[in-house]
Amino acid sequence: MQSSISLSISSSSFAPLRSNSPIDFAPINLRFCGLRREALGFSSLRRSHSNRLHISAGSTSRRKVSAALSGNGSSSKFDYDLLIIGAGVGGHGAALHAVEKGLKTAIVEGDVVGGTCVNRGCVPSKALLAVSGRMRELQNEHHLKALGLQVSAAGYDRQGVADHANNLASKIRNNLTNSMKALGVDILTGVGTILGPQKVQIGSSDKIVTAKDIIIATGSVPFVPKGIEVDGKTVITSDHALKLEFVPEWIAIVGSGYIGLEFSDVYTALGSEVTFIEALDQLMPGFDPEIGKLAQRVLINPRKIDYHTGVFASKITPAKDGKPVTIELIDAKTKELKDTLEVDAALIATGRAPFTNGLGLENIDVATQRGFIPVDERMRVIDANGKLVPHVYCIGDANGKMMLAHAASAQGISVVEQVTGRDHVLNHLSIPAACFTHPEISMVGLTEPQAREKAQKEGFEVSIAKTSFKANTKALAENEGEGLAKLIYRPDNGEILGVHIFGLHAADLIHEASNAIALGTRIQDIKLAVHAHPTLSEVLDELFKSAKVKAHVPSAVSEPIAV
Ligand SMILES: Cc1cc2nc3c(=O)[nH]c(=O)nc-3n(C[C@H](O)[C@H](O)[C@H](O)COP(=O)(O)OP(=O)(O)OC[C@H]3O[C@@H](n4cnc5c(N)ncnc54)[C@H](O)[C@@H]3O)c2cc1C
Numbered sequence: 001m002q003s004s005i006s007l008s009i010s011s012s013s014f015a016p017l018r019s020n021s022p023i024d025f026a027p028i029n030l031r032f033c034g035l036r037r038e039a040l041g042f043s044s045l046r047r048s049h050s051n052r053l054h055i056s057a058g059s060t061s062r063r064k065v066s067a068a069l070s071g072n073g074s075s076s077k078f079d080y081d082l083l084i085i086g087a088g089v090g091g092h093g094a095a096l097h098a099v100e101k102g103l104k105t106a107i108v109e110g111d112v113v114g115g116t117c118v119n120r121g122c123v124p125s126k127a128l129l130a131v132s133g134r135m136r137e138l139q140n141e142h143h144l145k146a147l148g149l150q151v152s153a154a155g156y157d158r159q160g161v162a163d164h165a166n167n168l169a170s171k172i173r174n175n176l177t178n179s180m181k182a183l184g185v186d187i188l189t190g191v192g193t194i195l196g197p198q199k200v201q202i203g204s205s206d207k208i209v210t211a212k213d214i215i216i217a218t219g220s221v222p223f224v225p226k227g228i229e230v231d232g233k234t235v236i237t238s239d240h241a242l243k244l245e246f247v248p249e250w251i252a253i254v255g256s257g258y259i260g261l262e263f264s265d266v267y268t269a270l271g272s273e274v275t276f277i278e279a280l281d282q283l284m285p286g287f288d289p290e291i292g293k294l295a296q297r298v299l300i301n302p303r304k305i306d307y308h309t310g311v312f313a314s315k316i317t318p319a320k321d322g323k324p325v326t327i328e329l330i331d332a333k334t335k336e337l338k339d340t341l342e343v344d345a346a347l348i349a350t351g352r353a354p355f356t357n358g359l360g361l362e363n364i365d366v367a368t369q370r371g372f373i374p375v376d377e378r379m380r381v382i383d384a385n386g387k388l389v390p391h392v393y394c395i396g397d398a399n400g401k402m403m404l405a406h407a408a409s410a411q412g413i414s415v416v417e418q419v420t421g422r423d424h425v426l427n428h429l430s431i432p433a434a435c436f437t438h439p440e441i442s443m444v445g446l447t448e449p450q451a452r453e454k455a456q457k458e459g460f461e462v463s464i465a466k467t468s469f470k471a472n473t474k475a476l477a478e479n480e481g482e483g484l485a486k487l488i489y490r491p492d493n494g495e496i497l498g499v500h501i502f503g504l505h506a507a508d509l510i511h512e513a514s515n516a517i518a519l520g521t522r523i524q525d526i527k528l529a530v531h532a533h534p535t536l537s538e539v540l541d542e543l544f545k546s547a548k549v550k551a552h553v554p555s556a557v558s559e560p561i562a563v
């Protein structure tokens, strides 16, 4: 979900690629890379004096088989069947699938493997959120009392919390690196620059690699609006905040999207007071409005959080010489100065800018749109004249379709399906999203206003069903009855248009709905599915059962066979 306000992206907001840091050896987490040990065909791993990972014979022979199996017959003419620029989660997902499909694959990385998600995003932020969840619970006397528990005052060690986030990122980074090496993906270190069709330069050297197909997966960096001076200490982006170098007494968070909301959960649990500054008229503008309202009632109002909406942070000056951080707020519409705040720190969470400069796009005649690389529904790159650039694809944050880790990876898998001969179009409306606050928020498909707009244009009716966590035994046993699930659907044919959940483990619960949308399952069929009792999944069971579908229209899926 992107905000609807238009933002101009300044080239100064692009962070330079950092130099490669050595990667420690760690056991491969095979479950993480979605592959079983037997499937890899290797027996042991060892490390040489030069610190490089060597793979024993099983893996080497797999590489030879891969090249021979290459369906596109490109191995002799090109160095690789597939070259991926950027080893974030998008690139990693594409690389693993490419190997599975028998492609000779290389991935180019100019910084550290894992990209934003692993090093500066999903992974360390979820480690901090795991801590904030526990702190919140331990500090909630009322909640503990209701369970009959007595706990003395909860406290934390800032460095210990920061280490937990950092250690987790290192662990997952090693897992990602090792999973690719074990499967025979060549990891090429250096910045990739496209020199022309099917040709990429690696680093500043004259190392040039050719590939039949190229996937650009270069991701994004924090977007910092003009007028905001980031010093990395008192005025920070998520890149800095994730290191948790200090916990300010009072922090202003500019932007109340995913990053702002998740960090408000962390900071308030660790004792900070938060002031939100949001350009649009309401907090959390990207969420379904009803869910947003409930989230505000639970996640904002009872906490030490105040907010200014309908204002831009037009100028932010870092703390210096004993003076606090100052923030000038201007009215989003009239642009008049409305207020000046003085706080201990400011976190800039105003979206992300694509990282596409210096990529050599001019060499394939591609003009970016606000930095994003234009693509069609198959992630094929579109040139300045509106034509498809043969053999070049772009996935993940760099194309701006949906800035989520699993979306990047799914787009990569979709591209590999296409280059290996199976047409595939990813349904972005089936991709779930989640905000990992306490409790969590999750969603898939359309919000209610989006569904109503579509219905008006296309001439169908929209119905809404809702269930409360208060009616769920498991939620009540956990003393976590505050929650709502909302279904937006077509009563004429039972199509699921959107599902939104606010409540305990909402991020895990959404997948029944997202899989149903992806597979074309209709409500009249899914409502017959059986759920274990007592589980939170019964929230969705109740939700589907409470929907009123007028006629039985068969699903896209085949009728099950009774046994
Ligand atoms: C604080 C935070 C929390 C987040 N939490 C979540 C979450 O919980 N769930 C979720 O789904 N998403 C989350 N995201 C979003 C998620 O991190 C991104 O959507 C995801 O990382 C995008 O993956 P990507 O592969 O497109 O790009 P990236 O992960 O950004 O990777 C791109 C890689 O390309 C490399 N690169 C760039 N240019 C070149 C070049 N020319 N040559 C070689 N290498 C290059 C970069 O160094 C980088 O390693 C979060 C983001 C942030 C900032």
Ligand SMILES: NC(=O)c1ccc[n+]([C@@H]2O[C@H](COP(=O)([O-])OP(=O)(O)OC[C@H]3O[C@@H](n4cnc5c(N)ncnc54)[C@H](O)[C@@H]3O)[C@@H](O)[C@H]2O)c1
Residues within 6 Å of the ligand: 001, 002, 003, 005, 225, 254, 255, 256, 257, 258, 259, 260, 262, 277, 278, 279, 280, 284, 285, 286, 311, 312, 313, 314, 349, 350, 351, 352, 402, 403, 404, 433, 434, 435, 436
């Ligand atoms: N749990 C997750 O999946 C997760 C977590 C963190 C980040 N992410 C991804 O990272 C991306 C970036 O997250 P984000 O929270 O920075 O962006 P966002 O687009 O979610 O929210 C940015 C918010 O900042 C506001 N804004 C923009 N400029 C402003 C200004 N000058 N003053 C005041 N308000 C302003 C916007 O109106 C919007 O509400 C998102 O697209 C999201 O997909 C995902």
